[in-house]
Amino acid sequence: MATFSTSPVIASGDSHPATSPTLDIRAIVRRHGSVAAVDHVSFQVRRGEFFSILGPSGAGKTSVLRILAGFEEPDDGDVLIDGCSMLGVPPNRRPVNLVFQSYALFPHLTVCENVAFGLKMRRVAAALIDEQVRQVLAMVKLTGKEARKPAQLSGGEQQRVALARALVNKPAVVLLDEPLAALDQQLRQAMQVELKSIQEQAGLTCVCVTHHQEEAMMMSDRIAVMHQGRMWQVGTPREVYENPRTLFVSRFLGVSNELPGRLADAEGDAYFFQPADSELPGFPVPFHLDGSVGRPATWSLRPEHLRISRDRPITEDPVLPGVVEKVFFAGSETKYLIRVGRESRWEARATGARSSTFAPGDPVFLHWALDAGRVFVE
Amino acid sequence: MKRRSAGLNAVSVAAMLFLYGPILVLVLYSFNAAHLSMTWRGATLKWYGALLQDEALLAATWNSLLIALVSTVGATALGGLLALGMEQMPHRRQQILEGGLVLPLVIPEVMMGVALMLLFVMLRMPLGLTTVILGHIAFNIPLVTIMIRTRLRKLDPMLREAAADLGADAWQVFRYVTLPLLRPAIWGAVLVAFTVSLDDFLVTFFTAGPGATTLPLKVYSMIKSGVTPEINALSALLLVVSMIGVAGSLYLQRREV
């Protein structure tokens, strides 16, 4: 479902109000000087849920995480964990544990001592510590590396130690700060799968901060998109990807093929979008909000919804002409950069046998299902 | 590239010879059997043996070690605490204190010597071991503080946050994370302070009284009163001791963990 709202989400619409949330963030504000790094952010995380805060660098997501961990206090708002306010509670007394982006493994301690650190601080009996450390190291597949120092481990192994060091304390919420950012592409993908399976297996409640949209979508139950200190949309990966509320969310979550223009008057049941580029004809769109007709707007379509053909297709769906500018062969799929009108450039994708059909300079026709496109009114 | 390097290399080799030549000459001649002559008359250890017979020299050694030990312990404690305290102060205040701590390191030592002497005379404190130790602690505190601060600033602040996140209170963070990571720097500072105290001449010269003769003072008076072969042996010993001390300190500071 589409809305045309451009205002940020103030309170998230939780679809399961019956279960009380493990984590309840209520309109927190954090100012650095006159700038609000975190501006009235609210969200709730249920037990066993993997919740990601996604946004570009400087969006304020790390500040949110540091407020949850207790390294920063919010200037306003409240943080509740299992119903208890965490305001004024120092980091060492909070039932949360953070997996640092840099891992922050203690270089002078072995793997075993690093993982045991939290239990030791809480003066758990030595025998119990041994047992729990052994279990959690088995879970992250580090058995046999107990006596090594962090410097003797690979990046992926260090990441697992950081994870184990947090998990062993059985925190109410595990906080992950760009957990996989320091790993190379292949390791990163393998760890995404593994982290997700550990989370499901152990029933962990996780809040993960990342700027990597694919990572967030693959691992999360729900995603919150953050930008300029505010939370713009909260929902399942599919919701935020397919029904972005704002142009920013649309662009940040994937490729957005766009046309600037305005929403024209309705003719019958259909509403028309008139591109600003006079070379292009208007085409029907399914959406409308009162008062938005005639206002400047941007129309957007995901590349996987875009179909290309050499001849004008016989269809009721919208059709636009274009010219293939560049062809990128990427193995499993071929990407086409297509010029539409005077200056818009769209991306289209083709897989399999159709891949080699078009060459740069070919005139093509672009079409899509009427309800796949989306309009964002400014 | 190669041809140009040749000229530079020649100057570098000459510079290294210049740095080590005199030291080698001194060590070599401490084994020369000849009395007061540059002519080589075979190797001997008799001058080293003579050192062991010299009662005054042994007393000076004892004084030097005592002063170095006490002033190192005092300066490490005071300077270490100062470094830890400074670390938690507002940035501006840290800069001011840092500037102040550099002052004792740059002002001419002779000036620090006379200033301390004036103070002790004005306070009517008899010059002796005590006054020397007070002065040595004063010039060692900035050294210790700066060395420990260097390490403190290199510490990843995330490590302390990680410890707090894992349930450590302020004392536990210090005890289990900060202190172990500082340990190499602390031992490095101890070695440097000990070496500097052992080697100091000027501050000692102005603040020592009768009965507080240290090794450098003894060496100075031996040099001034006429060259004897024992000085060569004593000098060689002092060189070796301070080289070992400093190499050890550098090794500790360089170690990652």
Place this chain on the structure above:
Amino acid sequence: MPSEESSRASAAAQASCRPFWLALPGLLWMTLFFLVPLLLVLAISFASRGTYGGILWEFTWANYLDLLHPLYGKILGQSLWYATLTTAICFVVGFPLAYVIARSPARWQPLWLLLVMLPFWTNFLVRTYAWMIILRQDGLANHLLLALGLISEPLELLYTPAAVVIGLVYGYLPFMVLPLYVAVERLDPALVEAAWDLYASRWAVWTRVVVPLTMPGIVGGCILVFIPSIGSFITPDLLGGARSMMIGNLIQHEYLVVRDWPLGSAVSFVLMAIVMAAVVLYYRQAGGADGSSEGR
């Protein structure tokens, strides 16, 4: 539970004033045994000398005016000259050394630097004494020169200005090499190659690229050598003799021999002023360089 609450509250209160208490003993010590003595010297430099070497607390500029006497002026000028010459020689010897070290394989660099620094950490008195063995009338240098037939009778090497400058260069060369090494190490070798590629002669590569880009290190090294040289005491005392006195020797002379403390204090403060000027210069240029590299 309430006890735990209150202990936590007091811990928080403690945390806020902890830096002060941690720093206090060290700061007190430095105040009492460094700052106060310095102020004492400053105060005495404006007092006058009593009949038996004591101090009369009457404000006077007389001690500073006394320093205008040609005898003191000569020592002052001599000190400045020795220190400047030492700095220049250190630069000429130190730059090639620093350059070679910075361009040697990375794993050898720490060892080279250690070798440069090691003599500095050994006993200064002893190192200066080593030069007495070499330079004295029947010392190694004269022996060698005679053996080579370059001279027919021993030269007067010790107790000359040249001996003082050699001793100072020997003592403070490491201070020149370290900052220069840092500057050269930061200099991208590709810049040198680029200049070469763009038709610069070897000399032009040095004067137009290497020297301008390593200027912070050059200035830093020169000041670091100049400061201890101008304030040295041991080197001129052992190697220089009466004719090559420097400011440090004058201070010691006034205090311990003449026992004119006010005059000695005035000399001390002139020396301190020279040193502080050099320090300010050093921080001004180092501050600029650091600011750009650290971006704080």
